[in-house]
Amino acid sequence: MALIKKIHHQEVEGVRFGKYNLADNSTTVMYSLGNTIIDSGPPNQWKDVKNYLSGTNFKKVVLTHHHEDHSGNSAGISNYFDVPVFCHKFGIEPIRKGFPLKLYQKIFWGRPKKFDPLPMPDKIDAGNGHILKPIHTPGHSPDHVCFLEPEKKWLFTGDLYLATRPKLFRADEDLAGEIESLKTILTYDFTTIFCAHKGIVENGYGELQKKLSYFNDLVNKVREMNLNGETTLEITHKLFGKKDSAGMISFRHICFENLVKECLKVKAP
Numbered sequence: 001m002a003l004i005k006k007i008h009h010q011e012v013e014g015v016r017f018g019k020y021n022l023a024d025n026s027t028t029v030m031y032s033l034g035n036t037i038i039d040s041g042p043p044n045q046w047k048d049v050k051n052y053l054s055g056t057n058f059k060k061v062v063l064t065h066h067h068e069d070h071s072g073n074s075a076g077i078s079n080y081f082d083v084p085v086f087c088h089k090f091g092i093e094p095i096r097k098g099f100p101l102k103l104y105q106k107i108f109w110g111r112p113k114k115f116d117p118l119p120m121p122d123k124i125d126a127g128n129g130h131i132l133k134p135i136h137t138p139g140h141s142p143d144h145v146c147f148l149e150p151e152k153k154w155l156f157t158g159d160l161y162l163a164t165r166p167k168l169f170r171a172d173e174d175l176a177g178e179i180e181s182l183k184t185i186l187t188y189d190f191t192t193i194f195c196a197h198k199g200i201v202e203n204g205y206g207e208l209q210k211k212l213s214y215f216n217d218l219v220n221k222v223r224e225m226n227l228n229g230e231t232t233l234e235i236t237h238k239l240f241g242k243k244d245s246a247g248m249i250s251f252r253h254i255c256f257e258n259l260v261k262e263c264l265k266v267k268a269p
């Protein structure tokens, strides 16, 4: 596997890269708008990412967050193409110093080379008349940002969306933060979203609204079951079933039970 698929929405091109095309989240979509590339793809895809970028006229890269499948080729791109790579200030240190990876992450996406990114400006001139506004949306990771193109009402969502009713959660994700970020993002005016895994979602605003109410309902449900004396594992099995293959592959770094545990950390309204 390599360059799996190109997708288009008006002037936006998305390119899906990945070593194993098993599910949306095992591959990553890099987006291109004007002279700007959003995310730099998994590091084990460097050869194909380089080939793809060689055929474009990009001038800069902006990162949605530091996770290896999003920031992974920043060093390669910066060295080979001599262009700036920007990320949120909270992402600079992990990208500069490197960050721990689980075995499944090394197998699926590879280890990024260390790199010193530039701090994200308040707005990005993406060329062809497009301005992108970075919006800090922590939760999935502390440095997560979405990019809004206000004229077109487009939103590049990185890993904020992923699914309307997700069951899987990383051990280091912060659900309370993600709920706040969903509320923040829904105060902006947009329609189509560009998800780094799901691809183009035409009614993205509506799907993010649904995701927020799904989380709110889930938090209430889990809290109630817990008050009735059920353990997080029992709740997990009841709500999501016992077969959690991602949980097995990742040694529970990304699994159903993480989401249930996080629900109990969200403060009661």
Ligand SMILES: [Zn+2]
Residues within 6 Å of the ligand: 065, 067, 070, 140, 159
């Ligand atoms: Zn991520």
